[in-house]
Amino acid sequence: MSKLGTLTIGQAPRADITPILDAVLDAGLARRHAGVLDGLSRPDIERDFATVPGQPVLITKLLDGSSVVIDRARTEKAAQRKLSMLEAEGCSTILMLCTGHFESLHTESARLVEPDRILPPAVAALTQGAQLGVIVPLAEQISSEAGKWNPLGRPPLYAAASPYGGNGASVLQAARELAGRGADILLMDCMGFVESHRREAAAAGLPVILSNSLVAKLVSEIV
Template sequence: MVYRIGMLTIGQSPRTDVVPEISSVLGEEFEVVEAGALDDLSDEEIAAISPRQGETVYVSRLRDGREVKISKEKLIPLLENKIKFLESLGVDAIGLLCSGTFPPFKVKVPLVRPEPILRGLVEASISANQVLGVIMPSSLQISMGYEKWSSVLCEKIVVESVSPYISEEKRFKILSGIASKFRRENVKLVVMDCIGFSMRDAAFFKSKYSVPTLIPRVLLALGIKALLANDKNMG
């Protein structure tokens, strides 16, 4: 049996920077179809939903590779429309390509969100005497990172940022600096808190500072696979 999975980005599809790695984890039993909250919007319409004062900043990617900052509050109805679209394609489950927090959606099929999976693994892995390091995709999200992860029972949280959508050369240079800071802070677990961070990003970071480093896309893929594999085994 081949499972059909809808991958829903908060930016524009196709996410050629994300979905191939997810598919490599899922394997041949999974067919992926994609949709994006911003797929039908012009540049002018996208600019109109950029974050205003007091709105939550989320970061994603347009299909031409450009980074885009979006208001979470204005994003919700766009995601709801694309959930309905993916359901109309007969998907068995939907994977949300964003590690941010969201309110509950009304969905007819399982909607797998990486944020609760990521949080659960962090809480299961870190100890009260250890330091958690978090890498956000934008400096505008530093305070959000501290707030988001403040409930984790650990000694301290250190939050830094780098965009996964800048050139690899620039990204790796910044990651090297973050690795040095995390080493000085004695960080024991690292969360790269954006779906845009790749396996290559995580591997590079670990080559500079060898501690467990989590990326949402891998956990999302494993969550989908576990969910539907259990369903298959029970059938």
């Protein structure tokens, strides 16, 4: 019997993402949601996943609704342990709920679905040379995550806006900035962006690809 595991780099369950999965997955499909930061307090997280100056970072959401910025390399090591746990619990397919790039994640027999490996070729095929505008959560990710977009026919344009709020630009501001710079299509490059963010970005007048929606639809074909 198929069992889907999901792994967020934050804390599970992700109440913002699971409805997007529920909309396309069979209601009878067994599921197990896990998070890299499950059971950890903010002081624990700040100690064990502290960012390193100049090194890639990720942003994610905690159960209390707040967000936290964490070191990508430390997150990857912890994520590997969680993948092994999900596989041991019988998950036949495991979906990473993060669009960040990871070098070494793997499973023994379960099918591992990593959005950063799916999105670039799929988006390249969908956009067919159009100018893509990518909205990332953190300005620091514009350089650290850029390599995964090599499959595109032309380099994308970037703007930063967090799906978790804060003092930075809003999603609409980022979308309008990209439209003004010549983007033809927008991509929201974080699993934390949800349908309300898509609607906000769409007010800039361009088509908007929502990463978690696209990935969820593709995963529904194999579970």
